[in-house]
Amino acid sequence: MARVELKHVSKSFGSTKVIRDVSMSIEEGEFAVFVGPSGCGKSTLLRMIAGLEETSEGEIFIGGDDVTDEEPADRGVSMVFQSYALYPHMTVADNMSFGLRMAHRPKAEIKDKVGRAAKILQLEEYLERKPAQLSGGQRQRVAIGRAIVRDPKVFLFDEPLSNLDAELRVQMRVELAKLHRVLGNTMIYVTHDQTEALTMADRIVVLRSGRIEQIGTPDSLYQDPDNAFVAGFIGSPRMNFLKATAQAGGRLAVGGREVDSPVRTTLEPGRKLQLGLRPEHLDQNEGIGLEASVEFVESMGSTSFVHATLASGETIIAERRSSQPRAGDKITLHFALASARLFGDDGERIR
């Protein structure tokens, strides 16, 4: 169990910079999730921590040691790959014991550690099978087992659930969270699925184009995003962004009407802004109202999402738990001012 620190880490492939000046620290025993759109560099960053990619600039520390130039094997990390990368010609037991065997550990120690990992992951009856004879979920557990057995300082997960079907994914999410509670190791987890991030993480690192957009607990990212990108990325369905213009006297013109500004900062009249409203916050019965005309309704069973057009012509999505309007209906969407988030034209959050 160790602390991971990145200091001004950058990486370039030739002339393209893919990781730009990233600095962060992940605490001992923390479950950190790197999340972001495709190509944001989250996998690259993970592989740099693992030592599979070279760091062009900056330093990486694991447990206080500078590992920037160290081989992957000497960093004390374990990795679970998206494709599991199990050795197809070895049994489950040999797969899990491979690292220990390469280090020439005594047989008794190997047997003990493999046995314990197999118990935690319920793999005991599969120990003599080969990967080809296992299901996707079982293979993934073997990959995790292989990582556990070496008792690393840091666990690294590279989109491990992406290859599983939806139902299994939900199941494994819970398993992994439980695993973290049982083992307590520092874990760094990469995913493109923000639901996974929100449910599993102690802290989330949101990345875009090689830069950190925000680091924080799931709750703080959800409630208190630093910018429009994070606000739009976290939470599903996506936050609505309405065009707003600052008016005199702490008011905003938005959605075809005027409202009070949700922030205390004085805003220059005429300044262009974006007002963020989450669909789930538009389900109120009272509060500020926006007139909208319903385009169509997505019914999800327990709830529905109403796609509507405002007087200003913008599209808005609102969640509706109780009533279900129909296409063509004219409705009023109510929200509490406190649930609105204000962003500048450049995306920066205004508090």
Next chain:
Amino acid sequence: MVSGAGKRQRLALRIAAVPMGLLALSCLYPIFFAVNNAFKTRDDYMRDRFGLATQPTLDNFVQAWTRAHLNEYFLNSVIATLGAVILLMVVSSMAGFALASLRFPYRRFLFAVILSSLMIPVQVVLVPFMRTMLALNLVNTHIGLILSYTAFFLPFSVYMMTAFYSGLPRELIEAARIDGAKLLQVWWHVMLPLGMPALVTLAILNTLSCWNDILISLLVMQKHRTLMVGISALKGQYSDQIPLFTAGIVIAAAPIVVLYILFQRRIVSGIAVGAVKG
């Protein structure tokens, strides 16, 4: 098969099958000739060239094996072939691993160097090759022949192994390195076992090449002759004892024929893959 062959075409094909069948028989006849006559006594052969042996005897085989020294030659061929095939497997698997999965400078250049030597068969370097062998004291040594075979059959094997290893997911090697394996351990515990299908095919093809070779063994080994060199000498010595000669031919061809019968599919697919990619 092109669909919907008409009646006339089917007839044409049936007619074509006759000369094709004769051709096929001609492909089998020479071996039949050799095997058949190997069992005949001398008189038997004189009397009836074509028919089956009336008094089949194993004497020719015994004579060929002992008096004509085929036992020695056979052993020499086995040593050279076995040694070269094993060396080829090791060297081509290591080279293929490096070229396909590792990062180092001049990678493409070195791959081109190995492949370009395909352009240099023995005939093109016959004289300097002999002088090199002399200079290295490798003439008339088993090691010398093994190294020569390896050098001259290497490019194809390296090409195949590089192509094969390129098809393996890179994460497999990454996982092994994270697991703490040194590169040599990765090669021994992961690349070698996983490469077995391709290595076995190469082993069979290289066995054919080494066993059947004549020119390299002529140049390197005059003292401990290989089987093919021995057979070519047999022809001069026993040209009037055909059954003995054919017995020798059968002994020399038998291992290869057995190999073909057992591994025909592998041999054919291995050559096809090589030809298509080349």
Next chain:
Amino acid sequence: MTANSLRQMGQAAPTRSRRGRGRRAEARVALLFLLPAILLVLVFRIFPLFWGFAISLTSATSTDPGQFIGAGNYLRALDDPNFRSAMANAVVVLLSVPIFVTIPMLLAILIHQGVPGRTFFRSVYFFPAILSSVIIGSIFSVVLSFNGNLNALLNLAGIGGVDWLGHSATALPVTLAIQCWSTFGMGVLIFLAGLSTLSKDMVEAARLDGAKMWQIWWHVIIPELRPIIEFSTVITTIGLLTSMFGLIYVLTGGGPGTSTTVPEYLIWAAQGRLNRPAYAAAISMVLFFMTSILAWLQIRILSRNANI
């Protein structure tokens, strides 16, 4: 930029003096893995190539290193009846390439069309290809000898026997025929592989257009096979120039006279029997030149076909 909940770390990154240590270690091991292969190829083939060129410019014999004579060996070759014979024979060999390519192609077509017995034919045709040229040469030297089986067969039919291998007019054609016999199975394989990749749709479209079977073959399928025909031609030519040694050695020894001496065999004879290694090296260079042109052609063809 953003107000992160992280701790701002110290100075900017230091210089990259220790950077790439892992990469360099990997490169070292990789080159070590590659060393045996490179060494073997360098010592036994590439270095000798250059050394051979150097030798070809001298008057060396097996005992005397000789002096530098520049293009002397090459000029002598032009006047040497052995060499002229060998080159003339090489021309004959090259002229026979179309036969070496067409026969397997026709057989592959027939097999592809579904001639009865095709699975049997496929494996049997390939069989001679695995036999050593020494084995094949030995067997045929007996069968084709003047007292051999073929003549006996012809005698039964009332035709007189011919000294197939002892007559300078027949020796080379017969040798080429045997070479064809031993290698055509490989060609059938290659053409069959090519035929299996042909698109059925195109053939069916042609049939709907009213084309008869042979017309489809001539105008549609064979043109589609062109890459393989080209490939096979080059492979066959290189093979004929560099893999007939064993057969000639056992079958005719280059004779009678020089009727079956080809450049490949002349090199061996010049080095051994004639004891003129420098001259042999020169002919080696000539052979290398010929096969290099062919290889260059092959690469051109391959890259042209790959862009289709």
